[in-house]
Amino acid sequence: xxxxxxxxxxxxxxxxxxxxxxxxxxxxxxxxxxxxxxxxxxxxxxxxxxxxxxxxxxxxxxxxxxxxxxxxxxxxxxxxxxxxxxxxxxxxxxxxxxxxxxxxxxxxxxxxxxxxxxxxxxxxxxxxxxxxxxxxxxxxxxxxxxxxxxxxxxxxxxxxxxxxxxxxxxxxxxxxxxxxxxxxxxxxxxxxxxx
Amino acid sequence: xxxxxxxxxxxxxxxxxxxxxxxxxxxxxxxxxxxxxxxxxxxxxxxxxxxxxxxxxxxxxxxxxxxxxxxxxxxxxxxxxxxxxxx
Numbered sequence: 001x002x003x004x005x006x007x008x009x010x011x012x013x014x015x016x017x018x019x020x021x022x023x024x025x026x027x028x029x030x031x032x033x034x035x036x037x038x039x040x041x042x043x044x045x046x047x048x049x050x051x052x053x054x055x056x057x058x059x060x061x062x063x064x065x066x067x068x069x070x071x072x073x074x075x076x077x078x079x080x081x082x083x084x085x086x087x088x089x090x091x092x093x094x095x096x097x098x099x100x101x102x103x104x105x106x107x108x109x110x111x112x113x114x115x116x117x118x119x120x121x122x123x124x125x126x127x128x129x130x131x132x133x134x135x136x137x138x139x140x141x142x143x144x145x146x147x148x149x150x151x152x153x154x155x156x157x158x159x160x161x162x163x164x165x166x167x168x169x170x171x172x173x174x175x176x177x178x179x180x181x182x183x184x185x186x187x188x189x190x191x192x193x194x195x
Numbered sequence: 196x197x198x199x200x201x202x203x204x205x206x207x208x209x210x211x212x213x214x215x216x217x218x219x220x221x222x223x224x225x226x227x228x229x230x231x232x233x234x235x236x237x238x239x240x241x242x243x244x245x246x247x248x249x250x251x252x253x254x255x256x257x258x259x260x261x262x263x264x265x266x267x268x269x270x271x272x273x274x275x276x277x278x279x280x281x282x
Binding site: 043080156 | 202204206207254255256257276278
């Protein structure tokens with residue numbers, strides 16, 4: 001496999017930054033999954049595609065908009081009608097799905113090098129993301145494992161809640177460094193740690 | 196202005212792109228009927244009230260939507276997936 005190079009490298013400063021009065025109330029990290037795969041099902045084949053996701057990853061998705069599932073090494077969620085993103089820390093999921101998804105079921109697009117995954121974690125994670133997106137990030141409106149697709153200015157973002165105070169963000173690789181700068185600047189008031 | 200996307204729920208107008216009047220029917224591309232093409236390209240209902248129009252949730256799920264919006268109040272009266280509304 002071709003090595004995935006982080007676009008954040010020149011701007012990725014590990015350690016504690018920003019307001020230190022309350023310690024770090026935000027933790028930022030690049031999760032660097034080995035596989036990011038987008039699946040699209042032809043109309044009427046959505047259930048069959050979700051069954052393939054279950055077979056390959058073990059993650060069960062229900063049919064509700066934005067429904068998702070997570071475990072220690074992988075995640076999957078719907079972000080549009082008939083479309084899902086599947087993320088795995090291991091490489092090669094794109095090839096596995098290409099073998100399982102027939103031409104009459106849908107399409108597979110391997111985005112492993114095309115998206116950058118950033119985890120925002122901490123007691124102020126909801127507050128930080130509320131500064132970026134016009135969405136309700138409360139646990140009731142945005143339950144664990146569910147996902148939403150939205151945009152911050154022109155940076156299209158897929159957001160999955162992977163814990164009570166943790167969100168995983170997927171942004172275009174070419175916008176990722178600019179987005180990272182803004183994320184860090186916006187987290188300064190809370191105090192943040194880059195892992 | 197909020198538009199309630201059938202997939203994503205209520206979202207801000209800034210996530211959507213206007214895609215034009217949904218009251219027109221495109222003539223058969225093989226047609227030489229000049230008046231039909233003239234009507235398709237130039238003639239609009241232009242109501243002071245409910246207007247059927249296409250929008251795309253371009254900053255979200257990217258679905259194309261058929262929306263009925265009041266041109267007087269900007270109230271969004273209905274939103275459906277365009278492919279279902281076309282059936």
